[in-house]
Amino acid sequence: MPVRTRARYNALIVLHHIPKDCSSAPDAFMIQAILFDFNGVIIDDEPLQLQAYREALGIDGISITDEDYYRLLGTDDRAFVREIFERAGKPLSDETLMGLIERKTELHREAIKEELPLFPGVVTFIRAAARHYLLGVVSMARRVEIAHVLERARLFDMFACIVSAEDARACKPDPHCYQTAFDLLNQKRLAQRRLPLLAGECLV
Numbered sequence: 001m002p003v004r005t006r007a008r009y010n011a012l013i014v015l016h017h018i019p020k021d022c023s024s025a026p027d028a029f030m031i032q033a034i035l036f037d038f039n040g041v042i043i044d045d046e047p048l049q050l051q052a053y054r055e056a057l058g059i060d061g062i063s064i065t066d067e068d069y070y071r072l073l074g075t076d077d078r079a080f081v082r083e084i085f086e087r088a089g090k091p092l093s094d095e096t097l098m099g100l101i102e103r104k105t106e107l108h109r110e111a112i113k114e115e116l117p118l119f120p121g122v123v124t125f126i127r128a129a130a131r132h133y134l135l136g137v138v139s140m141a142r143r144v145e146i147a148h149v150l151e152r153a154r155l156f157d158m159f160a161c162i163v164s165a166e167d168a169r170a171c172k173p174d175p176h177c178y179q180t181a182f183d184l185l186n187q188k189r190l191a192q193r194r195l196p197l198l199a200g201e202c203l204v
Helices: 003-017 046-058 066-071 077-088 094-111 122-130 143-152 176-191
Strands: 033-036 134-138 161-163
Touching: 033 176, 046 066, 046 077, 046 094, 077 094, 094 143, 122 134, 134 176, 143 161, 161 176
Parallel strands: 033 134, 134 161
Antiparallel strands: none
């Protein structure tokens, strides 16, 4: 089962088990927290991300194929751009890197200006899940991109933590980003004077 399909399938399983009676205690359920990916799970924008990269890189005379993009899916902007420049045999200064990332971010924001391409049902699911579970986002997207979309969708306050590219020491599938989110959720639990989460109580 493809990764994105599996993620949405898992989400549907959890939604099925959310109690209809809001007075039901979430502690009665094994799952206590859910960590979401962002691109490809909350927002269906992979083609828009690819197009933004193409336009941003095209200014520097670099072209990328669909295969290039999807092969590097899961990396952050820095790692993606560095890899593409290295393959093109072109030097890349820090100034050029940051300028290109800002350019790509603006192109992506413009592409979703009129309409957010959210997955059908995701807003309803997140709002329902947030009533019973601690929610977090773990993504290699930039924090500014994640926050922009969640705020527009009125979902920002549904999440107890956001771990973005700026917080991760390595790109997925390195587990550091997930461990960081897990620790942040446990800080919330402890602040509420609740027992810390166990690994098996967090759905990824």
